[in-house]
Amino acid sequence: MENQTRGRGHEYNLACRKAEEAALRRYQATHWLECFVGPLGISSQPSEREFVSCLRSGLVLCNLINKVQTGSVPKVVENHTPSQSIMWDSQPLPAYQYFENIRNFLVAVEDLKLPAFEASVFERDNIEAGSSTKVVDCILELKAYHEWKQMTGGVGCYKPLRSPLLTPSRGRIQAQTHVTVNSDSRRRLEMSASFPKQSPSEDEIQKLEGIIVKALAERMVDMKENIGNNFFASFRNGNTNQVEMFSRIFSSCFKEQLQNKSPKLNSDPLKEISCSEDNSTSIPLQDLSNLRNRKCCRACIKKGKCNHWTVVTIQEKELSNLKVLLSSTKKEFENLQSQLQSDLKQLGDQVLDMSNAALGYHKVMKENRSLHNMLQDLKGNIRVYCRIRPAFNAEAKTAIDFIGEDGSLVVIDPLKSWKEGRKIFQFNRVFGPSAAQEDVFRDTKPLVRSVMDGYNVCIFAYGQTGSGKTYTMSGPGGGSTKEFGINQLALNDLFVLSDERKDIMSYKIHVQMVEIYNEQIHDLLADDSLLTKYPFTELFVSLHQIS
Numbered sequence: 001m002e003n004q005t006r007g008r009g010h011e012y013n014l015a016c017r018k019a020e021e022a023a024l025r026r027y028q029a030t031h032w033l034e035c036f037v038g039p040l041g042i043s044s045q046p047s048e049r050e051f052v053s054c055l056r057s058g059l060v061l062c063n064l065i066n067k068v069q070t071g072s073v074p075k076v077v078e079n080h081t082p083s084q085s086i087m088w089d090s091q092p093l094p095a096y097q098y099f100e101n102i103r104n105f106l107v108a109v110e111d112l113k114l115p116a117f118e119a120s121v122f123e124r125d126n127i128e129a130g131s132s133t134k135v136v137d138c139i140l141e142l143k144a145y146h147e148w149k150q151m152t153g154g155v156g157c158y159k160p161l162r163s164p165l166l167t168p169s170r171g172r173i174q175a176q177t178h179v180t181v182n183s184d185s186r187r188r189l190e191m192s193a194s195f196p197k198q199s200p201s202e203d204e205i206q207k208l209e210g211i212i213v214k215a216l217a218e219r220m221v222d223m224k225e226n227i228g229n230n231f232f233a234s235f236r237n238g239n240t241n242q243v244e245m246f247s248r249i250f251s252s253c254f255k256e257q258l259q260n261k262s263p264k265l266n267s268d269p270l271k272e273i274s275c276s277e278d279n280s281t282s283i284p285l286q287d288l289s290n291l292r293n294r295k296c297c298r299a300c301i302k303k304g305k306c307n308h309w310t311v312v313t314i315q316e317k318e319l320s321n322l323k324v325l326l327s328s329t330k331k332e333f334e335n336l337q338s339q340l341q342s343d344l345k346q347l348g349d350q351v352l353d354m355s356n357a358a359l360g361y362h363k364v365m366k367e368n369r370s371l372h373n374m375l376q377d378l379k380g381n382i383r384v385y386c387r388i389r390p391a392f393n394a395e396a397k398t399a400i401d402f403i404g405e406d407g408s409l410v411v412i413d414p415l416k417s418w419k420e421g422r423k424i425f426q427f428n429r430v431f432g433p434s435a436a437q438e439d440v441f442r443d444t445k446p447l448v449r450s451v452m453d454g455y456n457v458c459i460f461a462y463g464q465t466g467s468g469k470t471y472t473m474s475g476p477g478g479g480s481t482k483e484f485g486i487n488q489l490a491l492n493d494l495f496v497l498s499d500e501r502k503d504i505m506s507y508k509i510h511v512q513m514v515e516i517y518n519e520q521i522h523d524l525l526a527d528d529s530l531l532t533k534y535p536f537t538e539l540f541v542s543l544h545q546i547s
């Protein structure tokens, strides 16, 4: 008996607290509505009935949401009944009116992703204790949304104040099961403010707890789509302990909340990888870095359920090994670089030495050449050589008496006396009948070489017909290389010299061969016979003009 009394007292206190809280929220909503939309025509502390009735037409709500979010309800059905809220009991509105406005309002609320309520709240028969709670919640939620919008300018994502546990899912508004509280309890709730506080009995407390838990559980069962069929059936049959069921529902709700927060948790490929030993070393570094950032993996590591930490440790070890390898390679590279630099420096020094040596060599060569040309000058710029052709058979007696080494030549006229017929000539050198072509060229060779140092040299043969000028200069026609004349030998020598000096000098050698006969000059190397006669250029020009 005593227990029963204590239980009732507890139930009573709980109901009082709830009723007080609900009233306070309702006053808040009323106050904000009057400030924001305009006078509602009700008291500042309205009863539930009064509050619901003034919103029944949906006009206030539609105006409210249009003010919060412009254009949310484009077409508001106007109420032509005066003082509708006050006349609520006496003159019920046509159903279509509140239905249209309320429905549009609820759709707009849904669009804003704010917690909504049941349209049936505004039906006359449903005005009972707790009916306005969700309407009040919705209005206060709109208030919070409006404040958030003003603060942020609507940028970002608004999070509703109400717990998701109490938020009905979209599309389930019409199908929501109503909370059924028996009339006895309801009466107590309504009268809570005026009753003096008594200590309720144990039974009363237990009974009230049972009612509240059952009501909450029913509400949650209706809200949760993911609760197993067996569990649901057993609840309906009354086989399940209510408290146990309550805790199970709560844990289920929390699970769903977690899943909502990280929807990819179940389908995360990392989760599959993490729990497999075989894949322990196959996770790429990039994934591991991502893995560190994932809450699920951190939790996993803490629990020691997966081998992520081992993988991370292995990878870190490998990374440190790679770092060591990199630093040693770097050092090696630096050593090679410095070695290469020293080699290059050495090579540069060698090149410098060589270029200095080459410069010295050229200097010496230049000196040699100048000395050579000086010697040629000293020998004389004009030199006269005499070559004696071998006597033919027809020539019985030779006229040569003596050939001196110093270039003297004694000639005898056999028809005169020895004294009168004797004549002495002086040359630079005299070549006897036995002198070869090479012997004759040996003396002229140094002069020809002076050409390569920029000196002008002229060698010409002079003598009577048949004395051997052509033989000496050009050699016998069709002769061997041994019988080459001075022209060929000189040209050969020039080419050899040009080749020797190709690194320091580039020579261009041109040859022209002309014949002067009967005071006429002929080009012996010209292809065109018309161009052989001197003056070559004039003839060429005239020919060119004719053509």
Ligand SMILES: Nc1ncnc2c1ncn2[C@@H]1O[C@H](COP(=O)(O)OP(=O)(O)OP(=O)(O)O)[C@@H](O)[C@H]1O
Residues within 6 Å of the ligand: 388, 389, 390, 433, 463, 464, 465, 466, 467, 468, 469, 470, 471, 472, 476
């Ligand atoms: N040193 C020599 N040894 C052998 N034969 C020679 C020598 N000099 C000239 N002869 C010969 O004497 C002949 C006449 O020589 P070559 O034609 O050279 O004389 P030339 O002075 O050029 O005559 P020309 O002024 O008429 O042209 C040629 O048959 C030539 O082979």
